[in-house]
Amino acid sequence: MGSGLTLGIETSCDETAAAVIKDGTEVLSNIVLSQIDIHQKYGGVVPEIASRHHIEAMFPVINEALAEAGVTLDDIEVIAVAYGPGLVGSLLVGVAAAKALAFATGIPLVGVNHIEGHIYANLLGGQEVKAPLVCLTVSGGHTDLLLIPRFGEYEILGRTRDDAAGEAFDKVARVLGLPYPGGPQIEKLAQGGNREAIFFPRGLLEKDNYDFSFSGLKTAALNFLNQAKQKGEEVHLPDFAASFQWAIIDVLTQKLMLAAEEHRVRQVVLSGGVAANGTFRNHVREEAGKRGMELLYPPVHLCTDNAAMIASAGYFSYLAGRRSDNALNAVANLRLGDY
Amino acid sequence: MYVLGIDTSTMTGGAALLKGEELVGESVLNIRTTHSERLLPALERLLADGGISVKDLNLVSVVTGPGSFTGLRIGVATAKGLSYALNVPAVGVTTLEGYGWQFQHFPGVVVALVDARREHVFWQAFQGGSPINEPAYDSLQAVLDWCRSEAQSEPLLFAGDGSVHYAEQVKASVPAALSLLRPSSVAHLGYRRFLAGEQSDAFALNPTYMRQTEAERKWKERA
Ligand SMILES: [Zn+2]
Numbered sequence: 338m339g340s341g342l343t344l345g346i347e348t349s350c351d352e353t354a355a356a357v358i359k360d361g362t363e364v365l366s367n368i369v370l371s372q373i374d375i376h377q378k379y380g381g382v383v384p385e386i387a388s389r390h391h392i393e394a395m396f397p398v399i400n401e402a403l404a405e406a407g408v409t410l411d412d413i414e415v416i417a418v419a420y421g422p423g424l425v426g427s428l429l430v431g432v433a434a435a436k437a438l439a440f441a442t443g444i445p446l447v448g449v450n451h452i453e454g455h456i457y458a459n460l461l462g463g464q465e466v467k468a469p470l471v472c473l474t475v476s477g478g479h480t481d482l483l484l485i486p487r488f489g490e491y492e493i494l495g496r497t498r499d500d501a502a503g504e505a506f507d508k509v510a511r512v513l514g515l516p517y518p519g520g521p522q523i524e525k526l527a528q529g530g531n532r533e534a535i536f537f538p539r540g541l542l543e544k545d546n547y548d549f550s551f552s553g554l555k556t557a558a559l560n561f562l563n564q565a566k567q568k569g570e571e572v573h574l575p576d577f578a579a580s581f582q583w584a585i586i587d588v589l590t591q592k593l594m595l596a597a598e599e600h601r602v603r604q605v606v607l608s609g610g611v612a613a614n615g616t617f618r619n620h621v622r623e624e625a626g627k628r629g630m631e632l633l634y635p636p637v638h639l640c641t642d643n644a645a646m647i648a649s650a651g652y653f654s655y656l657a658g659r660r661s662d663n664a665l666n667a668v669a670n671l672r673l674g675d676y
Numbered sequence: 677m678y679v680l681g682i683d684t685s686t687m688t689g690g691a692a693l694l695k696g697e698e699l700v701g702e703s704v705l706n707i708r709t710t711h712s713e714r715l716l717p718a719l720e721r722l723l724a725d726g727g728i729s730v731k732d733l734n735l736v737s738v739v740t741g742p743g744s745f746t747g748l749r750i751g752v753a754t755a756k757g758l759s760y761a762l763n764v765p766a767v768g769v770t771t772l773e774g775y776g777w778q779f780q781h782f783p784g785v786v787v788a789l790v791d792a793r794r795e796h797v798f799w800q801a802f803q804g805g806s807p808i809n810e811p812a813y814d815s816l817q818a819v820l821d822w823c824r825s826e827a828q829s830e831p832l833l834f835a836g837d838g839s840v841h842y843a844e845q846v847k848a849s850v851p852a853a854l855s856l857l858r859p860s861s862v863a864h865l866g867y868r869r870f871l872a873g874e875q876s877d878a879f880a881l882n883p884t885y886m887r888q889t890e891a892e893r894k895w896k897e898r899a
Contacts, residue, residue, distance in 0.1 A: 383891040385745060389883075392749050396756050396878040410761055426746050429712055433750045437757020440716050441730055663716035 339414035342406075343655075344438075345648025346399065346416070348431030349423025349451045351375075351382045353394040354644035357406035357413070361488070361652035362460045365406035367645040370394050388426035395434050402644070413444055417651020419644075420448040420661075421671025422478075428667035436663050447651040448661040451642075452479060452673055453491065455608045457649035458635035460488075466604065466633060471597045473589060474673075476609035477503035477518065480549045481673055482592060484600055489657030493674050494596050495547025502585050503611050505551040509558050509581060513574070523578050524614050530575030532583035535561065539588045547592055554584050586617045594624050607634045678728060679735045679870075680719070680758070681863025684711040684751030685743025685771050685790075686837050691719045692859035693726055694867060700726045702860045711750040733762055737866020739857070740768040741884035742790050742798040742811075748883040760878035767866040767874060768881050771857060772800040772811050775835045778861040779850075780805030784831030787823060789816075789838025789846070797838040798886050801827065813886055816842055 343361065347354040351372040357365045372390050376382045403409060418435035420428060432448070439446035456472050468488050474481045480497035500508075503520055510519025515526070537557050540550030558581050565572045597605045605625055611617065612634050622632040639646060668675070677696050683689040689711065692702035703718040723730055738755035741748045752768075759766035775788035785808070790798040792813060799819050800811040809822075816838075823832060834846040835855050843852075869875075888896075 378895065379891050383889065385889040386891060388745070388749060389885070389889070392753055392756075393882055395753065396760055399760070400879075426749070429746060430749055430753050433712060433715075433753035434757045436716055437754045438761045440720070441758050441761035663720060664713045666710060666712045 340412050342408060342413050343415045343417055343648040343652040344399070344402070344410075344413045345644035345646075345651060346418040346431045346435045347451070347454070347642060347644040347647045348391045348395065348427050349419050349421070350427060350642060351387045352642045353391050353398050354642065355399040355402035356644035356648050357402050357408060358461070358645050358648040358652065361649050361656075364461050364645045365408070366402045367643055368398050368402045368405065369643050370398050382424070384424045384426050387424060388430060391427055391430040395430055399434070410438065410442060410444075415447060415652055415655045416444050417447045417449050417648050417655070419451040419454060419647045420665060421451065421668035423451055423669065425667050425669040428669070432665060432667050436665060440663050445655060446661045446663075446665065447655045447659055448665050449647045449651045449654065450671055450673055450675075451647070452481070454646040454650045455635075456483070456485070456606060457653070458608065458639040458643070458646040459606050459633050460649050461639055461645055462636040464633060469600060470602045470604045470606055471593065471600055472606040472608060473593045474609045475502045475589060475607070475611035477501060477507060479609055480551070480589075482547050482596055483673065484596065487657075489653035489655075489659070491673070495549065495592065497549040497551060498541070499550050499552035500555055502549070502551055502589060503609070505555045505585060506611070508555055512559055512562060518610065520611055520614055523582055524616060526574055527578035527582045527616070528575065530573070530577070530579030532579040534573070534576035535580040537580060537584035539584060542588065542591065547596055549588065549592065551585065554581075582616060586614075586620055589617070590621050590624055593621065594628065597625070597630055598628065602630065604631045604633055607632065613640065677734045678732050679737060679863045679867045680733050681737045681859040681861070681866060682715065682751045682755055683739040683774070683857055683859045683862050684715060684747045685739045685741060685857070686747065688856050689739075689747070689751075690859050691715065691722055692863045693722050693728065694860070694863045697864070697867070699860050700728070702858065704856065704859065706856075711747050715750060715754055731762065733758065734764055735867065735870050736764065736766045737769055737863050738766065738881070739771055739774060739862055740882065741771060742792070742886040743771050745883070745885060748885075752881060752883050756878040756881055759881070765870065765875035766877060766881045767869050768876055768884070769862050769865050769869070770811065770884050771836070772798065773807070774857045774861050774865060776800065776802030776807060777805050777865040778858060779833060779835055782831075782833045784833060785827045786833045786835060787819065789819065789834055789836040789842070791836075791838040791841045792887070795842070797842075799838070811886065816845060820845065
């Protein structure tokens with residue numbers, strides 16, 4: 338029997354992170370060093386600067402994670418590292434560090450998809466999570482509907498064929514002159530608005546299809562604003578925002594429920610930035626409740642990038658038999674389902 | 677005493693293993709595959725062929741730069757990881773110092789040139805393996821002017837990927853294949869430094885970029 342301890346390493350964007358978790362669920366330490374302040378003056382993450390900070394911070398952060406957990410490298414059973422998607426220069430620092438540690442100690446190494454990591458953040462909040470479950474990952478870059486038959490494995494049921502849901506929020510928000518990210522701004526604007534005021538198209542709602550499409554909706558929303566402008570009509574913004582947001586939430590929830598029923602799961606999981614949308618969460622909770630299902634989402638502090646979630650995903654992947662060799666490389670545009 | 681040398685500063689590079697001063701083995705590749713994919717597999721083969729366990733390593737010497745930023749970080753992160761996990765010291769060596777050491781027996785001035793693109797180089801001059809100026813980033817023309825004024829009475833040897841890239845302008849360079857920095861030179865120089873009492877570790881060892889990032893330079897220009 339191994340110790341059940343996993344060392345997780347995460348450097349996919351501008352956070353240098355390491356964590357030690359036990360049995361895939363119990364967080365012993367979770368160190369996250371954010372570079373937000375460093376990049377602020379440049380108006381966004383500068384990849385080369387991020388990489389330079391990662392290499393300096395990586396080992397102090399790993400050392401702190403082990404120390405805070407009260408363990409040494411010798412106690413670790415698995416090393417898990419995020420190898421994509423993300424900034425390739427940043428990812429490479431974590432990947433090279435993890436591989437060297439694994440090579441020197443003989444501890445098995447597992448490369449983890451960062452997006453999969455976000456799903457496993459649900460296992461770290463002390464709530465009871467049981468597979469099988471259906472998970473919807475919605476962010477500015479992703480709209481993926483997954484089935485997790487047992488931890489460590491997943492099956493992609495559907496994904497967006499064009500824009501991600503968060504992308505649609507961002508684009509419409511930009512046209513309205515709202516700051517980035519657009520989701521929270523639209524949600525705020527939609528408060529007090531009538532979601533039935535304007536009907537926007539829902540893409541791909543036919544049965545037995547779990548793929549998404551948001552480009553038609555986005556175009557319709559932008560056209561609506563344009564036409565009003567040309568006619569000199571004033572748009573009631575709360576109604577517009579509420580109707581637009583509702584069109585997205587409606588499609589996401591319908592597909593999620595359809596998948597959850599088909600696969601007879603007891604729990605559905607939301608992850609990704611759009612999962613923070615309160616209107617969306619409430620609607621999913623209500624719909625899940627009607628079907629005797631429970632809605633799960635990660636605790637707030639584990640919604641942002643961290644290494645504990647990478648360790649969790651990596652641990653279950655390891656139990657399922659996956660291993661990475663010492664030629665593991667960073668993959669900037671790694672998709673779910675690619676190994 | 678087993679010493680590992682690592683160079684990932686350019687497309688070429690690899691690893692070498694010494695037993696004391698004696699070379700056990702060396703792996704140098706000049707291919708497009710990333711160092712991320714080939715460094716540890718090369719090290720694994722070297723150790724296996726040499727009949728040595730990774731746990732027998734006593735010292736890690738690594739090129740810290742100048743060179744490809746991403747390449748350097750792969751080598752340095754690997755050296756840090758080995759140093760941390762094996763609890764052995766690490767020593768950093770610059771690319772330029774590596775060349776100075778590699779051509780220390782040349783009876784004149786060795787000018788190490790690392791290509792920085794657009795007719796610019798990172799460079800440093802050496803005699804008998806010792807530096808005779810500070811490492812710098814300059815135009816190739818500035819280096820050639822320096823050679824004319826400061827080293828005109830000495831035989832000159834240009835080394836490094838800069839000497840290959842700008843072969844027409846610098847003329848007195850060694851053939852391209854010989855001009856590559858050898859990981860064994862990195863291992864040897866690191867070992868000498870270690871014997872002289874110099875050492876670093878997974879926390880203190882970091883790349884030597886010799887240049888700020890473009891974003892930092894632009895930001896300072898505006899400020
Ligand atoms: Zn993330």
